[in-house]
Amino acid sequence: YRKVSRLPPGPFSLPLIGNLPQIVYYLWTTGSVSSTFDLFRKRYGNIFTLWVGPIPHVSIADYETSHEVFVKNASKYADKFHAPLFAEIKNENGVLATNGDHWQEMRRFALQTFRNMGVGKDQMEVKIMEELDARCADIDKQAINGVTTTHASDFFDLTVGSIINSILVGKRFEEHNKQEFLKIKRALDSAFELFSPFDLTVPIWVLKYFFNRRYTNMINLNEETTSFVAKEACERYAELKKGNYRVDKEKINDFTDAFLLKIQEGGENRDFNIETLKTMIIDLWITGQETTTTTLISGFNQLLLHPQVTDKARKEILEVTDNGSRPLCLADKLSTPYLNAMIGEIQRHASILNMNFWRINHEPTYMGGYPVDSGAFVTAQLSALHINETVFENPKKFDPERFIRDEKLLQKVIPFGVGKRSCLGEALARSELYLIFGNLLFRYNFKPHGKLSTEEVLPYSFAKRPFKLEMQFIKI
């Protein structure tokens, strides 16, 4: 009871099991993780505590408090809680499931490398557009009377997968390895679908001894995916070691070369070695792939449900590109307020992480006027924050106009999180979303093939899943 008084309000918790009974009950009655968080927010306010077993989890569901905690006091919240399964798989390597000096070095290195390669600038734009053009050429080749019917996931998985692959190891997915990529991607999709908050919280020994098949499947899938994705990097590393390959400092083409240059110049050490390179590649590949694809598919699902939004965005894009005589480019962003609002609304509405990653609070402090004890886990609960009706009126409605009526509102959409552990690929993802949505809208008309969905897919999982969407690309 003393501990409870040093935390923000929340439902009454029981010894040992905490709020698990209420959490399970509300998940069942509300039908999703985000509605459960929303319900607790309505009852206890924008900052509330849920005890998961013996550990208090503090969720922040408004922009102002999230900003105050994770941006103004950023350095205090750099340490994430890592699910035991992730910690086991990653073995204290990489950027996703590490803390401390190694994490800092890897994050700094990745951000710097992306910046040098021009993420958010021209060079990256060229890579994204080359990939999009190649995929559109594929679509056009398959067209019958100007219409191509395809699974949205195949189209966007390949587009996004190829972009991130070419950034990481310099190779697109083409005819010869396309099928292998799609096979791995399907296996990952099934694993994500099985993956639950249970896998994230239980100690590793419970998984190993009581759910061994589940545990072994996940370990094997991680190894299979890593060897597929990092194959090119391993080959280049082997050649570097034999003295047959040297990285040209002036011509860094991809992330692998930037990493190998570090080894070439300084030798291998705790941070820069082949195991870390493999982990970094898989960390960035997985995080960069699923998130962007899910956003694109959820977005097209909404656009098909709201054709008036597509028409309005298309009209704006045609005006900016002289009636479609040139591609839309990143420099056009300032002239496309409606498209920007549409993408902002897609990201708010999709809010693809049902549950954000937890940070560790190391010392007693205050958040939003409430005490928060040391040892508590804290996060900006993005899914609840994006449906907070005191900020976003009628939050279930897909309504890009809300950001035209109030321009400042767009700042309160934070799909990439905030603070030291915010999304490392934000600049790349923003460029991809703008160029892919923008350029597809004026090249094609879109129609659904079969029924469209308005229900969330797997609403109880850790992250949202893409809608199963079949659509027609109709050449304009």
Ligand code: HEM
């Ligand atoms: C629409 C696309 C994307 C969305 C919505 C998204 C969202 C997020 C969110 C919410 C987080 C956690 C933030 C927090 O803890 O507060 C995150 C972390 C991360 N994201 Fe993204 N992301 C996207 C695309 C990408 C891309 C393209 C990459 C890389 C190429 C990437 C790499 C990462 C990494 C490495 C982290 C962990 C950073 C760390 O722990 O230091 N993401 N992302």
